[in-house]
Structures are given as structure tokens and as C-alpha cells.
Amino acid sequence: MSNIKHVIVIGATSTIAQATSRLYASEGSSFYLVGRNSARLAAVADDLRARGARQCDVHAADMNGFREFEGLLESARKRLGQIDLLLIAHGTLPDQKRCQSNVDYAIAEFDTNAISIMGLLTVFANAMEEQGRGTITVISSVAGDRGRQSNYLYGAAKGAVSIFLQGLRNRLAGKGVQVITIKPGFVDTPMTRDFRKGLLWVGPDVIARGIYGAVNKGKDVVYLPWFWWGIMLIIRSIPEFIFKRMKL
Amino acid sequence: MSLDKTKSRSCLFESWGRGCQHNGHLHRPVWRDAIATPQAGWLVVGQGRSYGDVCINNDGDLVCSEGLDRLSQFDHASGVICAEAGLTLDNLLRLTIPHGWFLPVTPGTKYVSLGGALANDVHGKNHHRAGTFGCHVRRFELLRSDGTRLQCSPNENKDYYSATIGGLGLTGFITWIELQLMPVSSSWLESESLRFNCLEEFLDISRQSDRDWTYTVAWVDSLARGRQLGRGVFFRANHMDDGDCRLHGRPGFLRVPFDMPGFTLNAPGMRAFSSMYFNLPRGSGLKPVHYDPFFYPLDVVANWNRLYGKRGFFQYQCVVPYESADVVIPYILEMSARQDQGSFLSVLKVFGNLPSPGLLSFPRKGVTIALDLRNLGDATLNMMQQFDEEVMAVGGAVYPAKDARMSARAFRQFFPQWQTLEVLRDPQVMSGFWKRVSCDE
Numbered sequence A: 001m002s003n004i005k006h007v008i009v010i011g012a013t014s015t016i017a018q019a020t021s022r023l024y025a026s027e028g029s030s031f032y033l034v035g036r037n038s039a040r041l042a043a044v045a046d047d048l049r050a051r052g053a054r055q056c057d058v059h060a061a062d063m064n065g066f067r068e069f070e071g072l073l074e075s076a077r078k079r080l081g082q083i084d085l086l087l088i089a090h091g092t093l094p095d096q097k098r099c100q101s102n103v104d105y106a107i108a109e110f111d112t113n114a115i116s117i118m119g120l121l122t123v124f125a126n127a128m129e130e131q132g133r134g135t136i137t138v139i140s141s142v143a144g145d146r147g148r149q150s151n152y153l154y155g156a157a158k159g160a161v162s163i164f165l166q167g168l169r170n171r172l173a174g175k176g177v178q179v180i181t182i183k184p185g186f187v188d189t190p191m192t193r194d195f196r197k198g199l200l201w202v203g204p205d206v207i208a209r210g211i212y213g214a215v216n217k218g219k220d221v222v223y224l225p226w227f228w229w230g231i232m233l234i235i236r237s238i239p240e241f242i243f244k245r246m247k248l
Numbered sequence B: 001m002s003l004d005k006t007k008s009r010s011c012l013f014e015s016w017g018r019g020c021q022h023n024g025h026l027h028r029p030v031w032r033d034a035i036a037t038p039q040a041g042w043l044v045v046g047q048g049r050s051y052g053d054v055c056i057n058n059d060g061d062l063v064c065s066e067g068l069d070r071l072s073q074f075d076h077a078s079g080v081i082c083a084e085a086g087l088t089l090d091n092l093l094r095l096t097i098p099h100g101w102f103l104p105v106t107p108g109t110k111y112v113s114l115g116g117a118l119a120n121d122v123h124g125k126n127h128h129r130a131g132t133f134g135c136h137v138r139r140f141e142l143l144r145s146d147g148t149r150l151q152c153s154p155n156e157n158k159d160y161y162s163a164t165i166g167g168l169g170l171t172g173f174i175t176w177i178e179l180q181l182m183p184v185s186s187s188w189l190e191s192e193s194l195r196f197n198c199l200e201e202f203l204d205i206s207r208q209s210d211r212d213w214t215y216t217v218a219w220v221d222s223l224a225r226g227r228q229l230g231r232g233v234f235f236r237a238n239h240m241d242d243g244d245c246r247l248h249g250r251p252g253f254l255r256v257p258f259d260m261p262g263f264t265l266n267a268p269g270m271r272a273f274s275s276m277y278f279n280l281p282r283g284s285g286l287k288p289v290h291y292d293p294f295f296y297p298l299d300v301v302a303n304w305n306r307l308y309g310k311r312g313f314f315q316y317q318c319v320v321p322y323e324s325a326d327v328v329i330p331y332i333l334e335m336s337a338r339q340d341q342g343s344f345l346s347v348l349k350v351f352g353n354l355p356s357p358g359l360l361s362f363p364r365k366g367v368t369i370a371l372d373l374r375n376l377g378d379a380t381l382n383m384m385q386q387f388d389e390e391v392m393a394v395g396g397a398v399y400p401a402k403d404a405r406m407s408a409r410a411f412r413q414f415f416p417q418w419q420t421l422e423v424l425r426d427p428q429v430m431s432g433f434w435k436r437v438s439c440d441e
Helices: A014-027 A038-050 A069-080 A096-101 A104-131 A152-172 A205-215 A227-237 B089-099 B113-121 B158-164 B199-212 B267-279 B292-293 B304-308 B321-339 B379-391 B407-412 B418-424 B432-438
Strands: A005-009 A032-036 A054-062 A084-087 A134-139 A177-184 A220-222 B042-046 B061-064 B071-075 B080-084 B135-144 B149-152 B173-180 B186-196 B215-220 B232-238 B286-288 B313-320 B348-350 B366-374
Touching: A005 A014, A005 A069, A014 A032, A014 A038, A014 A205, A014 B379, A032 A038, A032 A069, A038 A054, A038 B071, A038 B080, A054 A069, A084 A104, A084 B366, A096 A104, A096 A152, A104 A134, A104 A152, A104 B313, A134 A205, A152 A177, A177 A205, A177 A227, A220 A227, A220 B366, B071 B089, B080 B089, B089 B113, B113 B173, B135 B158, B149 B158, B158 B348, B158 B418, B173 B313, B186 B215, B186 B292, B186 B379, B199 B215, B199 B232, B199 B321, B199 B348, B232 B267, B286 B292, B313 B321, B313 B379, B321 B366, B321 B379, B366 B379, B379 B407, B407 B432, B418 B432
Parallel strands: A005 A032, A005 A084, A032 A054, A084 A134, A134 A177, A177 A220, B042 B061
Antiparallel strands: B071 B080, B080 B173, B135 B149, B135 B173, B186 B232, B186 B286, B215 B232, B215 B348, B313 B366, B348 B366
């Protein structure tokens, strides 16, 4: 059992968010779920209620170009009272080729995967600092650890989020608020539907249990599964003059 | 499931018996409002635990229900649960056991989906008491290729209700299912095992036990010959009421990491195993057993089907009328023992007479036997063909969920209602099995 009773999930219909929410639902937590599609949010809310959630409120909103952060915070706080866990899990996987030829597309993708998260964090972090407790957990990615030709717009967005979280963690250390950066490797979800799956791929349940454990233990930066820590250590340590010639 | 993520797209999926491969696309919807029903033809697959080709469609795509595993309702008071069809029994039990609800009928593995359990109208060790899985399905939704969504129950769309229960997925995509669970006050069963030396003894014990025991099943030594033919061990159990509702664990690390060489499960080895298993000191009286090892002993080893090597295996399960059991079952046992084809997994059970709402439901009053048979090519196929003839002669049936080879002639005799299902079949849906048994040669 954790002591997480009030959970806000942004991107609540994402597979990883659903799997994580289920773990807290079974402990009777209350939820404020934010996602794009209200019918799907309702399906997720029904699922969490049937699995034991005390209460589920849904809020349909698209994080692309979203700026109503204050309003979102207010309505969430009105329903939940306090925030024990803010889980930010929304995101897209941009088509890198298209990002290279379509500026509007690239900027919109960067907005979804970085700007909206920074906006959310700015507003919610202040509220959580004020309440003097709680956990902020954001799903970043191993892709943010180093830029690669195959998806550097996504990598740049995730890298920006990781560094933003690093700063926020530094600011909130000692203020009672835990800030956790989750860096999953390859996860078999609808976002990665078209990929050939190899040995390093895991299911969303594995990531969910990793997030749950990280929140319980009050971790800072967590690679999921753990072996990605080693893989990324190697990848980060390759000298740039070699790395730039690699097909990655 | 046997969805192998390391394999290339051209061979994504094989059935549990390993004899049937799917070479087309695999769709994996995760939302009820966005289920692909490809125009080119398709078939739904759940966890892929069917042994043969009822979950294979090489004329089109497979649509996997795995991502549809949400609950929409679980009433702790009445035990009615409504969930998307991809939810596995494994995950369902994790949710319901703590509230004192168990599956009313469960097959021998918990790694099957609700949709698969419905589409194959699975049965369990309590068939004599509870009938089939379909007997406990209150309602479900069926999505047809033309986009129609039919709510099916004993009162609405009755024809689709009965055609879909045991309908092998051919009537469309089952999106959600409402199931009546069974109340239990413990995760434990008190179980007893009794040795029997021949089929008559088995039938006697079964007759006596079916009155007072919820679960009855027997392991039979399929390699024993001569005087030992038909010997085995009878298991019977009832739910306990000690209030200990502990869950089963997460899947362990035991798995078969690669295809074992074909000779791994060879006859002398299995004969030694069977003899040892039969003679194992069992003591007397009741022993408490958790539901997990009692119902799902093989779930301990992931991919146990790899033990049978690359060529895989067949499972043969038939039911024969009670009066003919003493002829057909010894015949099957003797033939498989003589050809060294028996295996350590051979099961006997007496079915009760509770009717299923399913049109093509397999279980019916009589005695059922299930055997795993290593694939030795024609020898195995011919032997099963001979079994079919015997089963046909006495008016029995062979279980489609486990079949990969029965002839159209045999199937049509076992399931004369098949044409009604053919009429209600979704025109875009086809399976390897259905093509084999329904299309005119």
C-alpha cells in the first residue's frame, strides 16, 4: 500500500497511465483524469471505479496548444482537495521525417511533448509547494538523453522536460515535494504500434509497476526497466565524433 | 500469449499446439470505438491458447483483443462483472477474489481471455454442477463488420447470443461481456485424490463423487497397457470457507526458453513418469490446495508447449455418451499406448447434463477424454482419424478449440447445427478451422 489517495493524471488514456492508475485504483484512490477524448476518458474512469477507485472525475482537454493551466488546477483541486500525485503521461511520437520538412508540425509536436508539460509543471508545482507535500511524476524518455537522427525532435522535447524536471527537483528539494523523472525504454503501446519489437521491449504493466515503486521509494530519476540505465550510460559516453557517424 | 515479439511481421503468431501459423497482419485495437474490421477478411484472437486453427486465419488479418481489458462494472454485492472481452481470467481473478467472487467455470489455464472463453464455450472440472462458461454469461456486445453493434442476451438477439457462445469467434468481435460470478469465502479447496485401476472404477468413483463434490476430474495413465489400462488418479474438491482469500502470485520465472528437441518427451521417459505419478504416495483424506495449483497447474511453466519441440503437438479431446464410454475410451487409450503416443497430460471427466445456451457448444452428457499427442506426422494424424471414426459411430463429438485436423465430414456429424452458425457468421470473418470444415471440398 502507498499513501497516495488523490491522483491527477494528464494523458489518462495513455496505456502507461492506465496501467499505473489501476495500481492506485485498487488501493481506493480518487482520480482527476485529463485526456483528449471524453468517451475514452469515461471508459477509463469506469474501469478505475470498478477496480476500486473511490472517485473519478474526467476533464476532456487536448494538451496540444493548451494554456488553461490555472483553470485545470482549480477544477482538479476543487474535486480532489489535495494532490498526492501528479502523473503527467501525455505525449505523441512525432514523425521525424515530417518534422524536418514541416515547421508547423514540428512546433506543434514540440508543444505537445514539452511546452505543455512545462506549463503544467509551472502551475502545479507552485500549488504543490504551497501544500508542502506530494509527488510529481513525469514520463520523459531515454530518447531525451541523447539526440539521434531518427527522432531528435521527440528527443529534444523529452530532453527539455528532463532538464526542466531536474531544475524543479532542485528547487523543491526540502519543500516536501518529490519530483520524479521516468525514463522508459521501448514500451509496447499503441504509440509504438508500427515498430518491430525486439528483446528490449516490455509491456506497459512493467512500466506501471516501476512508476509505482519509484513513487513509493521517493526516487529522482528512474530508467524503466532498470537495464536502460546501463544502456544509456554507454550511449551517452560515446564521443560525439564517433556518435555523429552512427546510424541511430 | 504466443505472440512472439521477436519474430518478423510475416510470422507473428502461432496457435498453442504450434502446428498452425498466421502469416498476415495482426491488429491490436485498444479502444472499443476503434476496432479494426478489415474489409479483406479477419478473425479475432484473444490470448491464442486454442491449440489448432480456430484462432488462425490465413485468408485475412487477425484482430487481437488483448488491449481491450477494461472493466465497466463490478457489483460486489451481486457478483456481476462487466468487462471488455480481452480481459484475461488471470487478471479477472486478481480483481474479484479479494471480494469473494470466483469464476463460475474455469478452464485449465487462467491465461485465456473472457472473449475466448465465451467463443469456445469452455468447461471445467465442475461441468456436472455448473455447465459451461456460456451458462453464466448474462449479456455481451457483438460488433459486426458492417459496424452494427448487437447486444445479445437470452432475451435480445437470441439467435446471435446462442450462435456466439461456442461460435469460435465467427459471428463477429465480442467487445464486452457481462458475467455472473460465483461466491466463495476462501481461495482454498479441500481436495482428495483416489487411485483407480480401470475405467469402471473411474466411472464408479465419478458417479459417487459428482453428488457431493463441486470439482471432479481424473488423470489417466495413457501409456499403461494390458491389465493396467485405464488406471489413473481421481481428484475431487470443494471450496473451503476459512475466509482466506489470498491471490495467486505473479507469473514466475519458470519458462521453456527454447524449442526442446523433438525427442524430449519420449515414450520411455513418459512411461516412467506416468508410472511414478500413479504410484506416488498420496496419503488419504482431505488436503487444502490453493485454487492456482488446483485449477492451473501448467501455468507455472510459461510456454510449456515448447516442450514438444518445433513440430508441436496435437490435443485430442472428445466426448462420448456414457453408455459407450467403456468401449471408446479404452480403445483410445490402448491405441495411443500401443503407438507410444500417450503423454503425461491425459484427462478424464464425466460431463453432466446441464445444457449450454451455445449452439455449437462441445460439452454434452457423457465422458470426455483429452490427450496431448506429440506430432509424429502421419502416424499421429491417422490415429486421430481412427479415433474420430469411433466417436462418430457412437454419436460423440470432438472439441474444435483443440482441433487442427478433423475432417469436414466428422465435424458436420458432431455439430449438425453448423449450418445455422454459417448463416449467422460475419461475412468478413473466417478461420482456418471453419474453412476446413464448412467449405465444400
